[in-house]
Amino acid sequence: MAAPKHPRFATLSLHAGQQPDPATGARAVPIYQTTSYVFDDTDHAASLFNLERPGFIYSRISNPTVAVLEERLAALEGGVGAVCTASGQAALHLAIVTLMGQGGHIVASASLYGGSVNLFAHTLPRFGISTTFVKPRDLDGFRKAIRPETRLVFAEVLGNPGLEVLNIPAVAEIAHKARLPLMLDSTFATPYLCRPFEHGADIVMHSATKWLGGHGVAIAGALIEAGRFDWERSGLFPTLTEPYAGYHGIDFAEEFGPQAFVMRARAEGLRDFGACMAPATAFYILQGVETLPVRMERHVANTRRILEFLKTASEVGWVVHPELPEHPDHALAKKLLPRGAGSIVSFGIKGGREAGRAFIERVEVFSHLANVGDAKSLVIHPASTTHQQMDAGQLKAAGVGEDMIRMSVGLEDADDLIDDLKQALRAAVKG
């Protein structure tokens, strides 16, 4: 019997989730710019509404263009299904409200995107959901922070902006022992560099705005389910294992088995909260995903060239990247991110806050803006922008220093990037 053959990553990036358009034969994924879909008859309509048939009703819940992106991302991550959302933050919110309600508790890494920290620390408490933050390398801290009302363990694969590599297998084991799922924000890694489900994660989210899109033209998010977490055995998730009056008493785990979480997230979460992805946005992100493997290789190669330069630049006090041997998670990065540890670099400029400001104002090829993962190279000063809502204690816990520059290395010629860094560093330190 022939050995099993499955399409590989680069092939899936271009083809997964799509059959040529049945109406026109279009090879590219068409933009189905429609809100709604004609039913065959009343029975067809009723069966669609009651989850007896697959298909499309209204584009807030599902759309054919968005569905191709969802299936493609599920294929790339190795998940059973995906739900795409209006933004990465919408994906995070959708996961939380699918898993818990008032009284729920989250254990989260302290090294997170500032927007996620805001949601956990300031916004969710208004709705009765609390969070305990734990340093991402503190495995015992994760264990001790879990309470009877905890419903989720959350972290980023690569912490923001400290670039801590999460010990995914160890944290997954801690979560699973407590009958909890581990959800990871894998935005910085993309499925090309790390496949969290292969290391024990249960749910992955992306800000697809970043490397998945790669062009910086569309805000987008995605939520993907591994399909391994046994909600029934856990017994902690009535939204997935008990009858839901919002769909005639449906029990999602009973009906849909390994796809229970994404089905509930779509059927309830998109229907009721409504943070759906627009079809044109899905089209934009698909253009990026098609070239994801090629772009990520270049992101990683350019990052390695820039790391070499920064390590020798006299104006630079320190450099943080998991590929550097002195990084505390270097060995873990080699194991979990064998193709490269991403294209975000943090470094400290000698001269502190003032030198940092001057550097950012002098760069020419690099753009100063609040984004990462663009094809273009970007720089930002986290203490005054992305993490400005944090107090001094939270900044310290998140590993953000006042001299820290966060850089997102793009796809330009590496020599041009290094030349730009040279002139800006020289000018900044001269004052």
Add this chain to the structure above:
Amino acid sequence: MHLSVDGAEVYAHTGGRPFDPHRPAAAFVHGAGLDHTVWALQARYVAHHGWSVLAPDLPGHGRSAGKAPVSVAALAEWIVKLLDAAGARRAALIGHSMGAAACLEAAARHSARVAKLALLGCAARMQVHPDLIAAAENDPALAREMIVDWAHGPRGRIGGNPAPGLSIAHAARRLIDYAGAGGVLAQDLKACDAWAGGAEAAANVACPTLLILGAEDRMTPAKAGRALAGAIKGAELAVLPECGHMMMVEQPDLTLDRLRKFLGAA
């Protein structure tokens, strides 16, 4: 709902409606290493259109206790006992793959209990390659990958699932890991391979019968399914395009349309 069959607790999904033995019954029987969730859409539709549905997890599979059946004939007898436990005097039997073989045997042996018979991805012999059986016994992950490759047509391999956002291939992986664990998949495959009663059973079927086949099925090729259809008196046949062995998930609408036409009004 939970029933007791042969002294073991059995889980049977009822399609989201309570099972009422006074209504016409339809039993959906899954294949090797799977569970009731492969019928999620069709069972739910039928249950909401007047039928009482039983979609069991076979013994040892998914949520059901007990040991995986030792043979297709034993599974056929188990299906009849399941109907007894649920209080269903007669039922339409809808089976897939190994489940279809067992439904065919049940219809031949217990004609008074079977009102209609729908066989999906079925042939008179269900021989399993020895490499696959060996893998299921010694390397379940390899066996799973073989099945995911061989059981699916283009929508399973590349995608384009009619159910938005869901991956057919990865759902199959996780389902086989869950429902086929602990030697269950290997036992199922050996039971399929040893089954030799298909031709005799086909000659003894007296109820209306429908075969639904996948045009690109590499596990039970449509050619073999056509031959089985020819051996069952009056059998209807539907061959679904762009479809492998998992027609309920690869072509859920076409599968349902043929089933609802065949089953008729409850």
